Amino acid sequence: MAKNIYIGEIFKNEEIAQDCFLMSVALHSTFAEPQPGQFVMLRISGISEPFLARPFSIYSFQRETDFCRIDLLYQVVGKGTQILAGLIKGSQVEILGPLGNGFEISQSARNLVLIAGGMGAAPLSFLAEYLDNKVCSGSSKIYFYLGARNSETLIGMDKINNLTCTAVICTDDGSLGEKGLVTQILAQDLKKYAPDQTMIYACGPKPMLKELAKILQGTKFKCQVSLEERMACGVGACLGCAVEVKGKKGMAAYKRVCADGPVFYIDEIAWKKI
Numbered sequence: 001m002a003k004n005i006y007i008g009e010i011f012k013n014e015e016i017a018q019d020c021f022l023m024s025v026a027l028h029s030t031f032a033e034p035q036p037g038q039f040v041m042l043r044i045s046g047i048s049e050p051f052l053a054r055p056f057s058i059y060s061f062q063r064e065t066d067f068c069r070i071d072l073l074y075q076v077v078g079k080g081t082q083i084l085a086g087l088i089k090g091s092q093v094e095i096l097g098p099l100g101n102g103f104e105i106s107q108s109a110r111n112l113v114l115i116a117g118g119m120g121a122a123p124l125s126f127l128a129e130y131l132d133n134k135v136c137s138g139s140s141k142i143y144f145y146l147g148a149r150n151s152e153t154l155i156g157m158d159k160i161n162n163l164t165c166t167a168v169i170c171t172d173d174g175s176l177g178e179k180g181l182v183t184q185i186l187a188q189d190l191k192k193y194a195p196d197q198t199m200i201y202a203c204g205p206k207p208m209l210k211e212l213a214k215i216l217q218g219t220k221f222k223c224q225v226s227l228e229e230r231m232a233c234g235v236g237a238c239l240g241c242a243v244e245v246k247g248k249k250g251m252a253a254y255k256r257v258c259a260d261g262p263v264f265y266i267d268e269i270a271w272k273k274i
């Protein structure tokens, strides 16, 4: 389906943790309701460098009386995000979206286990909020494993604190919560969850997702992961974001993260090739 590019106006762009910014953008009220796990392609209006838009997960979405508010969490890692960090209130950005296929929402799982590393907190906080508002009843519970290098780089706590969920905070250096990688802490806890009553959702750096795939290999747990590949078009046209998936009869096959994902079932991905 063709998508329009929306011109958004920034009304907040603040550093909330080390090199990590929260940007709130006002958009026309016709912007479609995003699903958790979907993303937008964002470009700064009026500049030609960087030329290509950059993909960002939707962290929060709100309909106000006569406009929509979209929140993005981003880390400064290169040229594009550095320029973003310098934008002031009133600056304009071009937003294409919502794009991609978001998380499949399990209506039956009793345990909704979310695992986020670093900026993976952005899509998973949106998912946790959605599950808390729309899905969770007395019989299903949210467990949110949130990991970061240290307490200074930990993001997403503000949202988690307002949700009905069990939060497990992990830092690599032990400066907050449990000491260790978020995957290690989840691995220790896995026996608490019955595989047939659990859905796991994950997003984070590739090594974290690879490790999760290893931990879950041979188990009956169902797990959806959101992948973050470099993107050019964001809409399935350039094949720049292809990842290898497990094809039929051991043959290599490829899927586009932007159009076929970014959310995939973890056992679909050929992790050895990533």
Ligand SMILES: Cc1cc2nc3c(=O)[nH]c(=O)nc-3n(C[C@H](O)[C@H](O)[C@H](O)COP(=O)(O)OP(=O)(O)OC[C@H]3O[C@@H](n4cnc5c(N)ncnc54)[C@H](O)[C@@H]3O)c2cc1C
Residues within 6 Å of the ligand: 039, 050, 054, 055, 056, 057, 058, 073, 074, 075, 076, 077, 078, 079, 080, 081, 082, 119, 122, 123, 227, 228, 229, 230, 231, 262
């Ligand atoms: C679906 C999707 C959702 C994303 N959501 C978020 C988000 O919510 N918050 C956030 O901070 N980032 C997110 N990213 C990553 C974000 O798009 C990149 O960090 C951003 O494009 C970097 O732009 P840049 O111009 O600053 O960096 P560049 O100058 O283009 O690159 C700087 C460094 O970052 C690396 N890099 C660039 N793009 C990616 C990528 N997609 N994945 C991993 N490494 C990359 C490069 O290899 C290079 O080392 C998402 C990516 C995808 C595909």
Ligand code: FES
Residues within 6 Å of the ligand: 230, 231, 232, 233, 234, 235, 236, 237, 238, 239, 240, 241, 242, 256, 257, 258, 259
């Ligand atoms: S970024 Fe162009 S096909 Fe995915």
